[in-house]
Amino acid sequence: MTALAARVSRPRSTLLRSLGIVLAGALILLLLTYLLSAYDDLQLATGAYYFIVLAGLTVLIGANGQISLGHGALMAVGAYTVALLIGKEGWALVPALIAAVLCTALVGIAVGAAATRLRGPYLAGVTLALAVGLPGLAERFPSTFGGANGLALNPPTPPSALGSSFPLERWEAWIACVGALLVVFVLHNLLRSGSGRGLRAVRDDEIAASLCGLHVARTQTLTFVISSACAGLGGGMLAVVLQLAQPGAFPLQLSLSLLTGVVLGGLGSLVGAIWGAALLVLLPGWSNDLAHAFSLSQNVSANLQLAIYGVVLIGALLAWPSGIQGGVRALGRWLAPRLDRFKPTTGGER
């Protein structure tokens, strides 16, 4: 009986388990969007598109051992694709988002192929150049990309079946959360599959991995492409939520804060990406409050957020290198034996 219960609650098949996680997540998020105020729904949507990017980045950095300082630029590719297709060509939302994923994946193939030939700081340098240079293209070709002014698009309209008073913010949160859950499903499966083990094998020892028959360069390029596709989807969602694609949304500091989010959340872990996304959404507000509390001048408070990112990143790497999720796991390990005393004895047999 208990064995059956255990099997039902924790299915053996990775696919079923991913599906279970996604369904549970969908239920919680659905509930959340109804409980939250309109503004918090918007924050949730923001968090969801950050999560999509961070999840892809955490697979790239944490699981495959590559680095990218250019994911902000890849988000820009996705955002501009969506803005051009919806705003100028009149495409529907879903095909535009799919196109954003494909376009960014194409860019990812180019960058990823170069990335396999580079290591450590050189790879960081190339991707950094991407972050600095790519958004500049928008200003170089203002007739296509709208220059500094950017491209605006109309807000997504909730289907009429939901009623005329259905808030736009909740609809945006739904769109972004569906994207996030899709990414969870794909990446959760990937990380627990043979290919996922391949990613980690390449990360840990390239020579050993190639001796095992893994194609190192192909694995690395593929990971970069998957990670880029996520960044493209996240960027597309950003364009939908902000109804705007504009170079000011993708400054260098976006790429850096994405990296901060991934490291602080916990490298290589999808739950860590949730922590990271929450941080990216909440930190600007906190830094504003801090600036107000100390009544700092506007010029100081405008830069405070960047300074906080830097300080927290350095501090975390020194004191807490496995990030928030690492801390949660450590807490779990510490709590487990202490909580055992309060638990009825039926649980632990299998």
Added chain:
Amino acid sequence: MTLPFRARYGWLVVLVVAGGIGIAACGSSSSSSSSPGVTSTSITFGTHQPLTGPAAPGYSEIAPAAQAYFNYVNAHGGVNGRKIHLITKDDAYNPTNTVNVVHQLVLQSKVFGIFDGLGTPTHTKVVGYLNASKVPDLFVASGCPCWDNGSSQPYTFGWLTNYTIEGKILGQYIKQHFAGKKVAVLYQDDDFGRGGLTGIKDEVPASDIVATRPYESGTTTLAPQITALKASGATVLVDFTVPIYTAIGQLTSFTLGWKPQLVISNVGIDPTTVGALLKTVSKGKASGTGLIEGAITDYYLPSVGDTSNPWIQLFKKVHDQYDSSAPFDGNVTFGMASAYTLVQALAAAGKNLTRQDLVNAVEKFGASWKGPGLVPFRYSKTDHGGYAGVQMGVVRGGTVVQSGAPLVTDPSPSGAITPYNGTQPAPPANGVPTK
């Protein structure tokens, strides 16, 4: 055999998460009032301003000046018994930030309306949202012709003179006074610069315009543009620039040894601001307003240097009392004049106030409001544009000196430019407008 923590204590995690959601829900639940941001004793507006970033020099003084005038009004009992609150958010002149802070103001701070949102590239990104949410969007601090559409954007009103009108009047001046001379135009590559260029082209013969060069807001150099404009052989340079680029452009012209006759849009001329910027960008080598001396410009509010004007006296009094840390310049009078117009609108909208009432009041009474402006407003049911014209002026000794009579027109290419003969009344005795 012990299971991993997750397997045994999954229930605990679910409990904690559920608890967290419950707390979050309690925290976010709030009473929904029919008209947000207004009570019988207070009314709250929000604004987005470039307190930092490329447009901050000068423009960052506008919101504190408006706030100072509201403080003055509040000290005199407010409007219809309501104290006016203004929440100022910094968007650094970055449209993405503008979208974020305006969402925050409307959804989180629950403001009654947006007032004096600054900038063309910034505000264009929130107009759709504000109108869809039926939030009054009063007196946008930008002369983009794009605010002037009462039918598709019923909640948005411009305030300052539309850039096309300004360009037309500047263009007519060039046509009359610099006939046959070669004209070059430096403009910001957005609706502000392009709107101005449209107006210039309406009036100046195409054969006289020998070169036009755009620049992107955020760039750090204008050397390529100025070099090209100089090479065109032009002797008249028209600037549709924000103050920092007026300064950078003039410094570049100076180093290249080019001294054209300047014609500068009202947006980028405030002598105090440009003078301070020239000093900063030249690292102290240029001081004062020597590099813009003799520039032709236009204005729609009395010049700050006109100390005999009763409106300037009123604003100086308010400035000294509530905003004395800022220099008293054109940005300060801009902020206060705009705030004065909002108080006029609130007074006209009456004691029982909804968002729609405020919009109706501007449409119905706006064209008849007298105030610090040198020309009348164009407000009507369909026309949401601000001031109908400008007064020509010239920079002399660090201040703008009047030249000729105020002129009014409309933004259409065929609209005639006519002198405005109305007089400017003195402000009410206590400095607070009533209906």
